[in-house]
Amino acid sequence: MLRAPGDFAEWRGAARGLLAGGVPPEEVSWRGSEEGASLFGEEAVPASTGAVSLPRELLEMAERVICHRDAEVPSRLYRIIWRAARDRQLLARTTDDDVVWLRGADKAIRRDVHKMHAFVRFRRLGEDAAGRESFAAWFEPSHHILRLTAPFFQRRFTGMDWAIITPDARAIWHDEKLAYGPGGTRDEVPESDVVEDQWRTYYSAIFNPARVKIDAMRAEMPKKYWKNLPEAQDIAPLLAGAEARVERMREAAVSMANPLTDKWRTRVPDELALDDDEKTLDDIARAVDRCTRCPLYCNATQGVAGEGPKSAKIMLVGEQPGDQEDLQGRPFVGPAGQVLNEALAEAGLDRRRLFLTNAVKHFKFEPRGKRRLHQNPTTGEIDICRWWLEKERALVQPELIITLGASALRGVTGKSASIKSMRGTVHELEGGSKLIATIHPSFLLRLPDRERAAKEREMFVADLALARKLAA
Template identity: 85%
Template structure:
């Protein structure tokens, strides 16, 4: 029986050197006893590590997982990891066997480590210690991770807080970043770190300001911020009062909604629509705008403040078609001036397009919404409403005669083609319409505003800009 003593718990390099030599020498898992330096020596064990007898090849994924799992707080980890790599040396598909007991344990332990790393990244709070004669500030933090992950997390803080000196102390180990050098030392106690500093009141004020009572889900919050971390978070003392007052704050938010009350509300009930005649005598965009203003072909005109027609150059090579006006567009009488319009403006600029060089319009010319107190909540137009309004869109197309149409969203796609189709099925290709006009289908910019996942939102935004860039290149 060989006894292997590991001097530093969670040190992957030390475990790997021993495991590599044991594997190369063909020492089976059952012939090895692994112990930590503080566990006491065996009466009969041989503590010598054999010299390596040759190279051992293992899957990269397994080594990456082992580097994390060695930090799992369980005395049996070194032995279990060695058994897995021993088996993997002969079975290259071992990691794919998810029902295998060893692999099931490995993946669960790896998941626990990655979660613990995420929590440490999120919940470490530095306290200011002071600054040296050069003005470089120093900070310290106390944290209690579930596992021995200091060596896995310290490089993250090194990259993020490169410009200051800091120390993170845990019960197992400490990391010190000083003079642009990262070193490790023994664990410590909470008493080594100040209880508070002058920055914490500012942080608590900020946390209270960004706390959104309308989106409070206590169970989800506790899942992401378990109570075990609260004792070391300065904002934790404010969480209970913020939760208790969430209901009252939601009511105040409703009373002072962001969306302005429609100044022309009385017009909804008093306006008498003029007679509408669909005629081909319309020859200018101004004439078209006046004609759309009297449209009564569908009920949407009843509640909207005004019709909103297209905007831009009649000689535009590119026409962008959205769904319908929103709240701000309905009040101002111009397309794409609300939040989605701001997103579109930024995307156009990044794609190398000047808003003034394109023609912007919508498939439906009146704002469809549901009144909710002082607010007006957007509602999607029906296919019938899109089809009824299509005459006006076709007239705009005839007057502008764009080389290329970019449809923003599914409603716009139906308004242009007269058929319902998914954006996914049409996106990524250039289609040709009757008369030779080209078409590119993409998302509506409001879709980007609704994505809660920042990473996905960034990916979708990049794809949206790529679609607009393709349109510019095609129309050039």
């Protein structure tokens, strides 16, 4: 009788004793504790009297396959190792029924493990007096794989306490110790948290309706997992609106500038783009689009000048336009812009009353197939583009400037400095403006560690809240 389903150590101990005692498979009945005692009682497993030699590959597969939910697995596995102890080439016999079954079961377990690694979603429970956060996740695997997968999460999320709860068992990482307990229910885990809301925003932003392939999506993310994934609730409306979004993309593409046309060969000469005739923000926007001072204009769709009221007390300076900003001609309208909008709202700032711009006015990227991958601007490109940033500052005359990232910090100050060295302090700028340095919102989107991402986001919102207080 096996007391814990999927416990390889328990099954291996029994199987080793049976093999050593020469007990053939047909004389062994395997059952789980939930099935109750055998009608004929139980005999003690013979004590192991010596080592049993088996192929390493077989033992590794057995450790996974024992987690299969099929009740016949312990019995079939014992029959296979009984045969393998007498036939070292058994696994090479690819048409053998037992081998075909073993490899099929192993594939099912490995796939289930992969899906658990991909689709577990932790929700924040809180933190203790020492500031250590705790999280919980609910997951419904197809097989008894919790003991196989828990070490993966232990290595990945060592810095926080967590529990993964399944219907059959639970794994708990607490005080640097991994323990297992009984199964539970979905009600033990919160419905959502702040990090999930941020993830859903990002998921919606990168959802490409023109590339939706339902069958491929379901193959990689079977529908059985959808109910426990935060982004899943958005999939149906995103799919429902996919056709309309594709049509809007087609309509918008008609008026979008094409970097492969002759537009760039008809740019005005450099000297005409460097005059001082720009008296309004609209003048600057038109001049920025004609700027040829550095090579970035050659491949960008258009120049992207600042946006906001001339009377704005606060100016936010980012690095450069991204893919969406380059296409729409407006700053902070892509995924990073959505993160910024949420943080501004949480900090009590109204975007409509702010002036948003970038240190560099053209999108710098590296073509990768049909995609355009962001590249950081060089210090030379930032310094050349200060011409336009200074003009915007002169017209808006903000009381406070918030720099988002190191490139923006150099664009405003003309000097390279780390965010860490400048953050947390209000600096005085020439001309009377104040400066607050913080991270760029795209930094939050790139963090794989949820714990760190949540903390960085709190600090980012705090920086924006400080700016609001100073401007008030």
